[in-house]
Amino acid sequence: MAGVSTYDLTGKRVFVAGHRGMVGSAVVRRLASENCIVLTADRRELDLTREEPTLKWLEANRPEVVVHAAAKVGGIAANNNLPVDFLCDNLALELSVIRASHMVGVQRLLFLGSSCIYPKHAKQPIAESELLTGPLEPTNEWYAIAKIAGLKMCQAFRRQYGDDFISVMPTNLYGRGDNYHPDHSHVPAALIRRFHEAKLAKAPSVAVWGTGTPLREFLNVEDFADACVFLLKNYSSDLPINVGSGDELSIADFAAAVADVVGYEGKLIFDASKPDGTPRKLLDSSRVRELGWAPKTPLSVGLAVAYADFLEMGGRNMRVGVQA
Ligand SMILES: NC(=O)C1=CN([C@@H]2O[C@H](COP(=O)(O)OP(=O)(O)OC[C@H]3O[C@@H](n4cnc5c(N)ncnc54)[C@H](OP(=O)(O)O)[C@@H]3O)[C@@H](O)[C@H]2O)C=CC1
């Protein structure tokens, strides 16, 4: 099929940008079983939105491969409330990391987009060809525009210079190292934290945002990291490639599954004053499946691991992915 391409990671210097984040840390864990050299940079010493220091760092550290997992990330409320941060920070990160990678001659770069780049009412399941066929979901259009620009940058550098830069579009992710900010997290981390606190407080009911009817597809982050490494080794094309689990459920059913894992037995109240966002977002992941990759982690298992990780951190993981 189109895009099949073998790349050997053995002995390669691989820079994981955003290595402290949920995806970046999972990619670092996954790369430990490849015979490569993993490079990371401390954000306090290197702000990747700044191109000159980023270029200097890349020149000094000479990566052959870059996984661009650094981004301004958050759930529906953060996306809706912080349009400048989501648009400008993500554009700045992309311009800096992608252009500097070109300038130092990086052999293969993997850029992370998101399923929210596709139109709000895209045909389901969403094939890569749905890109730019209709209006975006308003709650996350700023972030989506930045992500579309990132994938276009990868295409442009490939077209003009022949750079081997690929773009991967993940569905909604969850798992170890997630951001448990009470308002700015995605739904898995938000509900794990809220249900855990409600269980401890013996609260009779707890709020779930929106109507509970939107459909979402969830993929465990360890599976996603495995897909990233698989695609680095097996895929080269200007076409973005979707990575999903195929496991779609309503937010109401997802909330019930999280409550089950956390052991919260009270009532779930749907707060329709909060936004639902996209009504349905199921990726067509047939291209990555045809290449030979498939997810392994059932949702109930992945959620149990995520909850254990939350508890291990003392239930205190208030790492703020997005500044309030
Ligand atoms: N989580 C999800 O459900 C999905 C995620 N994605 C994409 O996957 C990628 C990773 O997301 P995820 O791991 O969840 O997000 P996280 O917020 O967990 O991690 C993002 C990382 O980027 C780093 N970062 C942000 N800004 C800068 C900067 N200016 N300089 C250096 N580092 C910076 C953060 O550093 P620090 O730790 O210091 O804050 C953090 O380590 C993103 O591109 C995101 O858009 C796509 C679809 C779904």
Ligand SMILES: C[C@H]1O[C@H](OP(=O)(O)OP(=O)(O)OC[C@H]2O[C@@H](n3cnc4c(=O)[nH]c(N)nc43)[C@H](O)[C@@H]2O)[C@@H](O)[C@@H](O)C1=O
């Ligand atoms: C991955 C993707 O994630 C974002 O889009 P989203 O899929 O809408 O993300 P979400 O996880 O925040 O919400 C999913 C659904 O869940 C409902 N929901 C219920 N209760 C809570 C809750 O407590 N918190 C949150 N955040 N949502 C809740 C919520 O109302 C919505 O219907 C993009 O902005 C963008 O960041 C992106 O790329």
